Amino acid sequence: MIALKDIEKYYASKGVKSYILRHVSTVINQGEFVSIMGPSGAGKSTLLNIIGMLEEPTYGEYKFMDEDVISLSERKRIELYRNHIGFVFQAYHLIDEMTVAENIEAPLLYKKVGGSERKSRVADMLDRFNMVGKKDLFPSQLSGGQQQLVGIARALAAQPSIILADEPTGNLQSAQALQIMELFKKLNKEDGITIIQVTHSEVNAAYGSRILHLLDGVIKEDVRL
Ligand code: ADP
Ligand code: ADP
DSSP states (O other), X not given: OEEEXXXXXXXXXXXXXXXXXXXXXXXXXXXXXXXXXXXXXXXXXXXXXXXXXXXXXXEEEEEETTEEXXXXXXXXXXXXXXXXXXXXXXXXXXXXXXXXXXXXXXXXXXXXXXXXXXXXXXXHHHHHTTOGGGTTSOGGGSOHHHHHHHHHHHHHHTOOSEEEEESTTTTSOHHHHHHHHHHHHHHHHHHOOEEEEEOSOHHHHTTSSXXXXXXXXXXXXXXXX
């Protein structure tokens, strides 16, 4: 599903290159639940963003679902992203001026999903996440854990095959964090959704099937659980 070969990322300033990632090669198959771990500045978010096509590597090859991501046009890449990837962020990135229901619906508008299908998917998500009574509230009226559930519902409404999450529980208390990890595990086991998360938490990582340890932009260890 995901094949990275010799990925490098650096920023050049006044002829000096600072490497964020070097020689990163790995394959992630459909159905895996991978945690990317490592100290701050190791390149975890950069790697996740490259996998999610939000950032381009400086060098290297990237095949996503048999498509050569690097050579795709911007338009094709966005289409590939919208059809397959759901992103979940540490700070939720909900739209403050939109209600819970509107936030969940937003990506479906971009995907040009028809009106009745949108309504039914949003209703399904609200139901599944026990948020029917909260559908007209705004993000600021929800707890952090609830906001993250909306962020995940929004990602799922687009029916992705893969969820990419950058420190999804970084702003949450442990009970809420466990709820999110239980949900990820269920999505992975029951719905077959591939999950790749950046996390500092050993507890979170234990929910997954594999850990990639990054240090100074290099994969130091690749552990199957
Ligand atoms: P984490 O270590 O939890 O993954 P972040 O992903 O928020 O934290 O950021 C990683 C580190 O990289 C932080 O110390 C942040 O200040 C720094 N950082 C992020 N973006 C940039 C940037 N564009 N230029 C310089 N430093 C950055
Ligand atoms: P992590 O998620 O492991 O904390 P990141 O991928 O966020 O690491 O960042 C790795 C390093 O890349 C950090 O040291 C950060 O300062 C640097 N960095 C990120 N974005 C930029 C940028 N636009 N320009 C220069 N340095 C950057």
